[in-house]
Amino acid sequence: MKLQQFNEYCYAFTGAVNIGYCQKDGKGLLIDAGLDESAAKKVLRLLKLQELPLDYCIVTHAHTDHFGGAAYLKKETGIPLYSPPMESAIIENPLLEPIYLFNGANPINELRNKFLEGPPVKVDFHIETGENEIGPFVIEALDMPGHSYAQKGLLIEDILYAADGYFGTEALEKHVIPFIIDADQTLSTLEKLLHIKCKGAIPGHGRYEEDFSETIRQNQKVHEERIHALFQLIENKEDGESLESLTKEFLTLHTIDAKNLGQWLLFRTSVTAYLTHLERIGAIRFYIRDNEPRVSVS
Ligand SMILES: [Zn+2]
Structure with a gap:
């Protein structure tokens, strides 16, 4: 995990799952919380090392690789957690993921693992579509459903944190059949991504790119x-x-x-x-x- 900086305010902890980070006027905002306690611990350690603040965390969608570290993060720091409404329902009741995968029945134990069911954590505030003000941050939350039910991409200080709205080229090749819950929504989210004006974008899995249109087109293809x-x-x-x-x-x-x-x-x-x-x-x-x-x- 490395801390990469994109502009004066925006960064990301990059790795198999990227975790966004912004700082402004002495306040720090995390975007997603990593897979588990160990990922969250690394983030806290790196922030401390660089003397960077942490005050808020937004979880873009309710997949464990994005929210699994949130319970630990909240326990250690007490910071408030934000997420879109429907994703919050799953983050607060994470058994829902193995339940929906298992045809709605209570899942067998094999499915109750950290990749499919993160530790439950209370979401303090909902992120709504459009402009959200959190401390000094003005966050444009963009609907990006298709990979999950109510995923949001976040445009902050001209940088787009695209969550799993698209995958980087290598992640796309690795997954072969990317996880989606709605193909039409996935395709319209990709189309929307092609028209977002910003300095650059980083997906949940993949590299930061200033021009990410070719990567989006690969996803569409x-x-x-x-x-x-x-x-x-x-x-x-x-x-x-x-x-x-x-x-x-x-x-x-x-x-x-x-x-x-x-x-x-x-x-x-x-x-x-x-x-x-x-x-x-x-x-x-x-x-x-x-x-x-x-x-x-x-
Ligand atoms: Zn995901």
């Missing part, structure tokens, strides 16, 4: 290709296909070898989101046959 490939699989089945067989075929096509149930469930969510897009545009239909959920071209 990946989702468009995934949707197309999924539709082709369905198109080639005269008799439709069960959701599970289709998911298996789609993962195999992208040479993915899911290592555990948690990983498979995350991929299944993205596949479901792509299928929902295809259903919305009238290209496919969902139906039940022999007690099996299936899709076919419509």
Whole structure:
């Protein structure tokens, strides 16, 4: 983890998951809290070392790699936590993530790990769309749903903290099928990102870039290709296909070898989101046959 500075006020602790940081008039603001206690500890240690203040923390969305360190951070420093309303519901009740991944049933223990369920923490204030004033900071919160339900990107002092609104090139290649909960929202968030005027942007996973348009276009291309490939699989089945067989075929096509149930469930969510897009545009239909959920071209 390294502290990288972008302008007079804006920085980020960069690593596998980036944590944003801004300081102004003797006050410090953290953007996301890292995966766990150890990540939060590193942030606190680096801030102390550089004699930088910490007064507030905004969590952009309720994925554990972004909020898992928040409980420790709050316990150690007592700083208030901010997050968008619907994301706050999950941050305060983190069992909801393994629950939604596990079809709404109480999850098996295997799914109750730190990558899918962070420690619960109380959110003190909601971040609303548009301008938010927190201490000396004027924060423009931009709706960036698609990767999660109510994720917000934050424009602060001309720097865009884009959360997981897009992924850096390497993260995109690593994930192959990025996690999304809505393909249409993901694509419109990417389109919106192309038109944001700022000095530079940093995603949750990836590098800071002044011109990030090419990276956004790569993200758009990946989702468009995934949707197309999924539709082709369905198109080639005269008799439709069960959701599970289709998911298996789609993962195999992208040479993915899911290592555990948690990983498979995350991929299944993205596949479901792509299928929902295809259903919305009238290209496919969902139906039940022999007690099996299936899709076919419509
Ligand atoms: Zn995320």
